[in-house]
Amino acid sequence: MNAIPQLLFDALSLGGIYAMAALGIALIFGVMKLVNFAHGEYIAFCVFALIVPSTDAVAVMFLGKAPAILLIPMLLLIGAVVAVASEFFVFRHVRNATPVAMMISSFALGFVIQNTLLLIYSSRPKAVSLWPELNQPVSIIGASIPLLQIIVIFTTLLVVVTLALLLKRTRIGLEMRAAAENFTMARLLGVRANVVITGAFALSGALAAAVALIMVTQTGVADIRMGGQIMLVAFIATVIGGLGSLPGAVAAGFLIGAASVILQGFLPLEARPFRDAFLYTLVIVSLLLRPDGLFAPRSTKPRV
Amino acid sequence: MKHLLTATALTLALGTTAIAEDITVGFAIAKSGWVEAYDTPAVAAARIRIEEINANGGLLGKQIKWIEADTKSDQAQSASAGLQMVDEGADMLIVSCDYDFGAPAALAAEGAGLNSFFLCAEDIKAGIQGVGPNSFSASVLAAVQGATVAEWSVNERDAKTGYVLLDTTIEYNKGICTGFDWMFPKAGGEVVGRDTFLNGDASIASQITRIKGLEQEPDVIMLCSYIPGAASAVRQIRAAGINSTILNGSAVDGSYWLDAAPDLSNFIVPVQGSIYGDDTRPAVNELRDAFEAATGAGPSSTYAYPGYLLIDLWAKAVERAGTVEASAVTAELEKMEGEQTAFGPRSFSDELHHQNTAEMQIVEITGGKPGVIGSFTISEPVPLDVLLQ
Numbered sequence: 001m002n003a004i005p006q007l008l009f010d011a012l013s014l015g016g017i018y019a020m021a022a023l024g025i026a027l028i029f030g031v032m033k034l035v036n037f038a039h040g041e042y043i044a045f046c047v048f049a050l051i052v053p054s055t056d057a058v059a060v061m062f063l064g065k066a067p068a069i070l071l072i073p074m075l076l077l078i079g080a081v082v083a084v085a086s087e088f089f090v091f092r093h094v095r096n097a098t099p100v101a102m103m104i105s106s107f108a109l110g111f112v113i114q115n116t117l118l119l120i121y122s123s124r125p126k127a128v129s130l131w132p133e134l135n136q137p138v139s140i141i142g143a144s145i146p147l148l149q150i151i152v153i154f155t156t157l158l159v160v161v162t163l164a165l166l167l168k169r170t171r172i173g174l175e176m177r178a179a180a181e182n183f184t185m186a187r188l189l190g191v192r193a194n195v196v197i198t199g200a201f202a203l204s205g206a207l208a209a210a211v212a213l214i215m216v217t218q219t220g221v222a223d224i225r226m227g228g229q230i231m232l233v234a235f236i237a238t239v240i241g242g243l244g245s246l247p248g249a250v251a252a253g254f255l256i257g258a259a260s261v262i263l264q265g266f267l268p269l270e271a272r273p274f275r276d277a278f279l280y281t282l283v284i285v286s287l288l289l290r291p292d293g294l295f296a297p298r299s300t301k302p303r304v
Numbered sequence: 305m306k307h308l309l310t311a312t313a314l315t316l317a318l319g320t321t322a323i324a325e326d327i328t329v330g331f332a333i334a335k336s337g338w339v340e341a342y343d344t345p346a347v348a349a350a351r352i353r354i355e356e357i358n359a360n361g362g363l364l365g366k367q368i369k370w371i372e373a374d375t376k377s378d379q380a381q382s383a384s385a386g387l388q389m390v391d392e393g394a395d396m397l398i399v400s401c402d403y404d405f406g407a408p409a410a411l412a413a414e415g416a417g418l419n420s421f422f423l424c425a426e427d428i429k430a431g432i433q434g435v436g437p438n439s440f441s442a443s444v445l446a447a448v449q450g451a452t453v454a455e456w457s458v459n460e461r462d463a464k465t466g467y468v469l470l471d472t473t474i475e476y477n478k479g480i481c482t483g484f485d486w487m488f489p490k491a492g493g494e495v496v497g498r499d500t501f502l503n504g505d506a507s508i509a510s511q512i513t514r515i516k517g518l519e520q521e522p523d524v525i526m527l528c529s530y531i532p533g534a535a536s537a538v539r540q541i542r543a544a545g546i547n548s549t550i551l552n553g554s555a556v557d558g559s560y561w562l563d564a565a566p567d568l569s570n571f572i573v574p575v576q577g578s579i580y581g582d583d584t585r586p587a588v589n590e591l592r593d594a595f596e597a598a599t600g601a602g603p604s605s606t607y608a609y610p611g612y613l614l615i616d617l618w619a620k621a622v623e624r625a626g627t628v629e630a631s632a633v634t635a636e637l638e639k640m641e642g643e644q645t646a647f648g649p650r651s652f653s654d655e656l657h658h659q660n661t662a663e664m665q666i667v668e669i670t671g672g673k674p675g676v677i678g679s680f681t682i683s684e685p686v687p688l689d690v691l692l693q
Contacts, residue, residue: 003517010509017506058560123338123377124604125532127563135543144516146543149509218507219536220564224338226532229504264501264510272500273472 005143007265013149015257016156017214019250021234022241023163024207026249029238030180031200033099034091037106039234040227041113042086042205046079046212047222048117050130055122068131075213076206083205084198095197117224125223130216152214159210160250163203167246172199180244240286242293252294256283326369327362327628329354329615330394332385332409333423337377342401346423346611348599350398352591353615363619364626375400379408386412394418395628396618401607403427403434403475410435419630421618424610426554427475428691431657438630440637440657442614442650443607444576444664446479446553447686450526451487452574452664453551456680457524458491461549467515467522468498469537471529480553481528486690487682488526496522503533511537512544522548530555535564542568557667558605559674571669574680575606576613576647578665582676587646613647648681661685 021039028036052062063074086109094105134148167173172195178186179196187193211230216222237256241248259282263275271278286294331350333343354368362368371392373385382400386409389397397413399406401423407430413420414436422430422441426449430441457463466488470481488495497518499511515525525541525548527534534556541550542565549570557575562568577588579602591612596602603609620643621636622628637657642649648663663681667674 003513006513007510010507010513013509014507058563118338122341124341125535125561127535127561129563129566132539132543132566135539137544144544145509146540215506218540219532220539221532221535221561223532226504229502230506261510265513269498269500273470275500276502 005141006145007261009140009143009145009149009153010265011258011261012254013145013152013257014261015254016152017211017230017253018233018237018257019156019253020159020207020214021211021230022237022249022253023159023246024204024211025231025234026238026241026244026246027176027200027204027207030244030246031176031183031197032091032095032102033183034102034106035099035235035238036091036204037103037231037235038086038110038113039204039208040229040231041110041117042079042082042208043212043215043227043230044117044222044224045082045113046075046209047128047216047226048121048224049075049078050128050216051121051126051222053120055120058126061128072213075209077209079205079207079209079212080202081205083201083208087198087201091201092197114224121222121224123224125221127220128216128222129220130213132220134217148214148217155210155214156250159207163246172196176200180246236280236283240283240290240293242296245293245295248293248295255294325366327364327366327622328392328394329368329370330389330392330397331370331372332375332382332389332397332399332406332412333372334377334400334405335372335374337375339375339377339400339402339405342607343423345595345599345603345605345608346401347398349591349595349603349608349611350423350615352594352598353612353619357615357619363622364628368619375405375409377405379405382406383408383412385409389413390416390418396420396630396633398423398611398614401425403430406430407435410439414438417630419618419628419633421614423614424607426658427479428656428658432655433692438634440614440617440652442610442617444554444659444662445483445686445691446476447483447486447691448660448662448682449553449574449664450480450483450485450528451682451686452483452662452680453526453572453666454484454487454493455491455682456574456666457549457551457572458488458493460678460680461523463493463523463549465496465520465522466493466524466526467518467548468495468526469511469515469528470498470500471503471527471533471537472500473503473533474530476553476555477528477530481526482690482693483686484526484528484551486686493524501529501533501537503529505533505536508537508540512540512546515541515546516544521546524549524551526551527556528553531558531561532564535561538565538568538571554606557607560604562669562672562674567672569670569672573667573669573674574664575667576662576664577606577609578667578676579603579606579608580667580674580676583665584676584679585646585648591646609647613645613650616645617643617650655688656691658691660688660691 052060175191237252241252334340373388375382375385396419399409403425410420424443425441426446624636625632
């Protein structure tokens with residue numbers, strides 16, 4: 001039993017989930033200054049897409065029966081479609097509204113998705129046994145960790161690298177970065193707003209689906225409220241990462257995951273139930289020291 | 305305003321005429337929202353008992369009828385649903401399963417001088433200590449569940465070392481662990497470590513790392529949690545290769561979540577009554593079948609049964625008091641000491657409107673299949689100071 005590598009893997013894998021969720025939120029904030037609180041509901045929606053719609057207590061696999069090679073792209077597509085649809089039906093109409101109005105409409109959309117799931121699947125949590133073999137422990141440099149943790153870490157790295165390449169090397173990437181920097185100016189210079197925003201939503205939805213796949217493999221349950229907690233952490237990660245900064249969101253996601261694991265590992269038993277209180281105290285301290293976030297993009301600073 | 309007053313007067317007048325003919329039970333329960341899935345089975349079981357009583361000539365020679373209002377799984381709506389039931393002339397109120405969601409309606413009943421019963425609350429506050437002197441619950445306190453598996457594991461499985469894993473999300477979980485902590489050392493076991501987590505945690509990897517860091521795998525792990533968090537914890541514990549017997553409270557009862565932890569074994573759940581048709585008491589199995597006949601499916605967890613039990617106990621007390629008036633019924637309920645029911649003896653006192661000891665069925669899950677392996681009653685009731693911790 002080697003404590004340090006174990007801790008490292010625990011921290012990286014939890015951080016990886018948070019980072020991916022935070023990235024999904026930061027992408028959309030970047031292009032339209034919208035904090036999409038329905039993101040957690042996208043995650044829940046993707047999880048429930050795996051099982052047959054029914055209010056029965058026992059869940060029957062639906063998409064979940066498909067082999068991984070089909071299931072993964074299918075679910076990523078579903079995530080993307082849900083996110084793009086929500087942009088088309090809801091957010092497009094409030095694009096010029098104040099950020100507060102947009103945020104409220106994202107809350108409303110979240111409620112609609114959650115209650116639709118409740119209606120179709122009932123509120124009782126359901127069991128979804130997706131790829132249980134991925135939870136088998138393997139030994140790496142003295143640490144015994146579930147295979148899934150390694151997959152999570154590598155997936156996160158893969159997603160971050162792919163996204164970075166996409167943003168740096170492709171036309172849509174360039175347009176997204178331009179839009180994130182100064183949306184009005186980008187439009188004046190010929191950036192196609194609808195394409196950029198739809199693209200950002202599609203990517204964000206696909207990220208939500210990836211988080212959903214990881215969560216469901218790890219926990220084995222589908223619950224209509226399962227997106228709430230992770231959405232909260234992801235939102236905080238985007239704030240301390242610096243709203244609008246994609247690398248900041250990823251770094252802050254990993255940071256929160258690591259802090260959470262370290263607090264759980266080293267706090268005395270009496271203080272451990274208050275782990276999240278300590279975690280959020282650290283968040284407050286970080287915001288007091290760097291109010292714009294740790295990696296605030298240049299565009300948020302006034303240019304005088 | 306004038307119309308409102310007239311309407312209220314009319315409603316009251318209609319309500320009074322209803323009382324003269326029938327006894328009215330008011331259900332202030334969740335018929336929509338997320339609590340609905342937990343309330344509906346217990347309500348169905350309560351109605352089975354009401355229909356049995358009506359078929360046998362009724363209560364005090366009158367038929368029992370029921371009225372209901374939806375709390376919409378909302379605490380503020382719970383209060384207004386409670387008031388609505390009082391206004392519509394209910395003689396007693398049945399409120400949501402959970403303390404937080406049932407209490408506002410129960411307080412409305414208390415304020416109107418009526419008895420209230422929680423469908424299945426297992427927190428001591430769902431009674432004298434929280435709502436008031438006329439409020440009861442027919443379920444078994446969380447601490448009794450924890451104490452039951454603690455003593456059972458030492459006596460029947462020769463457990464010597466235990467590990468406590470507490471989900472700090474809700475009070476119920478703390479109740480189970482309090483009962484375990486009180487009984488396990490007393491019965492001869494030793495708690496070798498403890499840790500906490502939250503129901504919604506995406507991963508409990510660091511908690512598992514701590515268990516694996518122990519010199520020896522503990523004989524039992526007391527998991528104080530509920531679904532979905534409990535299912536996710538069990539999946540991760542077993543996947544990590546930890547094979548200790550896992551002890552639980554009643555909240556994880558039911559086979560609907562077992563796919564989350566494939567081929568689960570060595571998993572113990574204490575329940576009031578078995579939902580698998582293998583209860584050691586035939587009356588419970590008959591009730592299970594009656595439930596299936598009435599609703600089209602067997603109960604998905606043991607939490608349907610307290611609904612039946614509460615009507616049973618309340619009706620007995622009403623029969624003895626000769627009235628539905630709350631203080632008289634409460635006095636009769638408090639006289640119950642070892643009152644025989646389908647689920648074993650039940651007692652109430654002027655200190656406690658809950659069960660501080662109960663005969664519980666021990667359900668073991670082996671190879672993913674749940675089944676009753678016996679029944680167990682703790683050797684002494686959980687004392688009040690432990691319950692109030």
